[in-house]
Amino acid sequence: MKITINGKINKNALKSILDTQKEKKIIIAEFCKKEKLKSFLYKDSELEYEYKEEPKIPKPKTKKVETRDGKIKGN
DSSP states (O other), X not given: OBOOOOSOOOHHHHHHHHHHHHXXXXXXXXXXXXXXXXXXXXXXXXXXXXXXXXXXXXXXXXXXXXXXXXXXXXX
């Protein structure tokens, strides 16, 4: 996220601006996930944001091992 502010700004105004930008990011991410977009670039006078789909990491499968006493260990 890239935000450009020219001049001095108080803490409350900055917090308000950042909260608004967070909301925009959430809306963009939800839209991209819904439409199955891999990347998306949004730019306006207040916010420049690039969405990239996070790669899905497969969970490693654990092997089930039977012990000598007949019990199965593993997930």
